Amino acid sequence: MYIVEIVIFFFLIGIIIGSFLNVCIYRLPKNENIVFPPSHCPSCQNRLRPKDLIPVMSFLLLKGKCRYCGEKIHWRYPVIEMINGLGWSVIILNYGVTIQGFVGIILFSLSLVIASIDLEHYIIPDSLVLVLILSGIIYHIVSRNLSLINILLGTVIGFTIPFVLALISRGGMGGGDIKLCTAIGMWLGLPGVFLALFLSSFVGSIVGITLIVTKIRQRKEPIPFGPFLVLGFFVTFFFQKEILTLYWSLF
Numbered sequence: 257m258y259i260v261e262i263v264i265f266f267f268l269i270g271i272i273i274g275s276f277l278n279v280c281i282y283r284l285p286k287n288e289n290i291v292f293p294p295s296h297c298p299s300c301q302n303r304l305r306p307k308d309l310i311p312v313m314s315f316l317l318l319k320g321k322c323r324y325c326g327e328k329i330h331w332r333y334p335v336i337e338m339i340n341g342l343g344w345s346v347i348i349l350n351y352g353v354t355i356q357g358f359v360g361i362i363l364f365s366l367s368l369v370i371a372s373i374d375l376e377h378y379i380i381p382d383s384l385v386l387v388l389i390l391s392g393i394i395y396h397i398v399s400r401n402l403s404l405i406n407i408l409l410g411t412v413i414g415f416t417i418p419f420v421l422a423l424i425s426r427g428g429m430g431g432g433d434i435k436l437c438t439a440i441g442m443w444l445g446l447p448g449v450f451l452a453l454f455l456s457s458f459v460g461s462i463v464g465i466t467l468i469v470t471k472i473r474q475r476k477e478p479i480p481f482g483p484f485l486v487l488g489f490f491v492t493f494f495f496q497k498e499i500l501t502l503y504w505s506l507f
């Protein structure tokens with residue numbers, strides 16, 4: 257019923273929330289408050305008015321430049337807004353306005369912020385991991401999909417595997433990665449945590465090797481692992497059953 261209207265509605269809300277995600281991506285790594293002060297141009301400090309803050313549209317109308325000082329606005333702003341809007345509409349199109357759908361859009365936006373910050377700053381803010389943990393607890397209480405034992409095992413494994421890898425690799429994995437993995441393990445339980453870690457490492461290795469072979473990156477330059485972790489998490493959360501069925505059917 258009215259699925260097109262619902263999807264368009266979530267697309268628009270998605271790009272509006274995307275503009276808040278931009279604030280988080282810009283301010284969280286600097287330990288700044290994400291609510292106060294109101295949005296301002298990072299170059300001239302002029303406070304932005306509502307007409308400057310219309311997601312995507314303002315960027316296009318201003319031709320990508322600040323209205324007050326003419327400084328270029330980073331392309332990331334409209335891109336993040338569009339990705340969030342598109343992500344939300346695809347998820348709602350697939351799952352409808354259901355608990356699964358809402359969990360999907362929250363995880364999508366959270367993953368987008370974690371990946372963007374890690375890509376640029378090589379850190380995963382504790383506050384975001386905390387949001388992931390708290391939302392996971394609420395999700396388990398509401399959905400009752402997993403037993404408590406399963407959740408605890410997932411959490412312990414989500415901590416242990418990256419912790420051991422960090423010891424072996426001496427710095428290949430950061431503290432932020434370990435905390436994020438622990439939260440992911442808590443969300444997924446067993447066997448999801450294994451699948452998510454496998455998928456993250458698999459995609460991460462392929463991308464890493466490709467970047468080194470094509471000389472886009474030096475061998476010693478670190479590649480942030482957060483984006484791959486959230487990708488593995490997201491794919492596992494939604495497609496665990498399909499992937500495991502496919503896997504077992506191979507034997």
Ligand SMILES: [Zn+2]
Pocket residue numbers: 297298299300301302322323324325326327
């Ligand atoms: Zn400016």
